[in-house]
Amino acid sequence: MFPNPQLQSAPASPEALAAPQVSGAVALLQGLVAEGVDTIFGYPGGAIIPIYDALYDFQEQLNHVLVRHEQGGIHAAQGYARASGRVGVVFATSGPGATNLVTGLADAQIDSTPLVCITGQVFAHLLGTDAFQETDILNITTPVTKWNHQITDARDIPAALAKAFYIARSGRPGPVLLDITKNAQLQLFEHAGYEPCTHIRSYRPRPVVRPEYVQRAADLINQAQRPLVLWGQGVLLGQAEDEFREFIEKSGIPAAWTILGAGALPTGHPLNVGMLGMHGNYGPNVLTNECDVLVAIGMRFDDRVTGRLDKYARQAQIIHLDIDPTEIDKNVTATVPVWGDCKETLPLLTQLVAARQHPAWRQRFRDHDAEEVAAVIQDELFPTQDELTMGEVIHQLNELTLGEAIIVTDVGQHQMVACRYARLNHPRLSITSGGLGTMGFALPAAIGARYGAPHRTVVAVIGDGGIQMTIQELGTIMQTGIEVKILLLNNQFLGMVRQWQELFHERRYSAVEIASPDYVTVANGYGIAARRVEHRPDLQPALRQLLTHPGSFLLEVRVTRENNIFPMVPQGCGVGEIRLK
């Protein structure tokens, strides 16, 4: 079929009969099955046809979800990975198929999401010739992958795939890309069987914990009068939620979360004092600058969390638990670094810390909370004006999901509202694009999340800007019949940018008014039931319909146009300068 001099199978010999001859494509799929993969998000094209041809015979074991755009494919794989804790798998062809993955790779890299992306590539003998649909995807993706590798010989496929899975999920997880030339996909070779990878000599994903640092951390905590814990996604990635909870409950330290850490401790837990950062809760931001010991667990002191660094927790001794040594001292210098997997370090720390309650200190958080309720939350969740607010939509949603649904959010105002107010009873219920802030993330990620956690209701909370970036994935929902609840909060603005233009650019609204199609008609066109509401009495029945309708449903809620998200730490200010209005 492909007359090509490079395409040679091994010469037949008596020994060749010992191991079966398979193509590189078949070996790849066998490897995926061996790694426990059940779902692949992808889009075919010329340079990956042999893999798709082999997939024809693997339909029983591997469910391929045909997306509408490769970016949708990789975001779906991210949603799958975040909901399930497993590695997300993506197929794309060479050239534009591969370059369409770049945004998702960057997102997965900064949010530590384990992915294995397989891209087709032109025949090896065409590399570097500007062949049809050839791009140098390895060099394009190097800054946004944990590891990437090109395969030009089928015999390298099993070992490279094993390495890819091992790297993607171990240590601090991340995205990996394997670029496989078409000749390698077609080439027949003797396949001795798939061996998972458990060791790479140049790669040390599990640091050896040094007990003396744990001891020093415990000493600091035991002397502290006003300790504060900040936790991030590391607790979830390390599957250390139980260990974390035991540490918090024994030490009695109030704990605040980054948006990627949401859910590691249930929303209603008495020691959960809320969200950190630019639009986080008032108490944890203000008291970051009053605590005497700050215990950072699996978080990276992102600028959206710290605000201005020279005004950040200058009074505090800082304990930093992280698996990634590049994070320690990167933005905030640690008094005591505890390098290690928090699944391992937290129980050691729990053993050494004294059981305490810190009642007066915890009261400070409740006092600030009351201030925030009075100044912001009351009006947001129980508005007296006619128009609906985003906050009341999320609040009403909580009343129905009772904290048991997966909430996938896009990026912008609705994201901040959803993350601030969504009730989460369990880990892995909040999926959002944190570090990269990728608009268009939510719809495809929600599709993936549902595949990753089929027993959970998945609600995609999206703005009118974000949904128009990846709205084509409604086609994926249509074709697969996957059940996703789409909650579209439409304020007819690119709201977050509008808020900044209002607050910091004299209301010079530049390119933030965005028109929308008739979403109900669009959804119906894709065979998806839909409804629009704009009045308060309709809200709860509509939300109930969204959740109880058999199958996917799109609910568009028209919300107040020019609402601002508060509290807010303005850019360039310290966390102590957080504004309530």
Next chain:
Amino acid sequence: MSKQEYNITAYTENQVGLLNRLAIIFSRRKINIESLNTSPSEIEGIHRFNIVVHESEEVVRKIARQMEKQVEVLKVYFNPNEEVIWQEMALYKVPTDVIAERALVERLLREHGARVVLIRKDYTVFETTGHREETDKLLAVLHPYGLIEFVRSARIAIIKTSQGFHHKLREFERQQPGEEVSENEFLDRRDKVFSM
């Protein structure tokens, strides 16, 4: 923090694409690489990068950590100049007739420890090895004599206090043994490898 020259030594696997992966760690932070050399190391199959940058210690420490984080990098060290022995090589192409006519040049070359690599009718190539100032000095001296071509190599550096990389690799393997890691043949013969 004040900036100075740092010598970064990275032990890596020999892998296509790794050079780019390491180079972008610098370019992303707008840090200029003053000199870059790759070579084999004391351990078979493990490559060694020597990279020179002019930066503060804090920046260099962070870069070294970022480099070490890459999957195919085994270990990264960084040292200021006084902690390493370092050399650069330079080649100078000069017209042979000028050299032949002026005995002065020959004396200069001797003073600068230069060696003749090639003599042809039309030109002669000299070579010298040393620190930047030394190779620069000869360059300045040869300029008036019709210097045709000049090139200087990247810096190579050896860390004065280093025990080599063998013990580190052995320690890695002790902490997290791999199933299929072949022991390096030099691991048991360190005295033969390190005669200094």
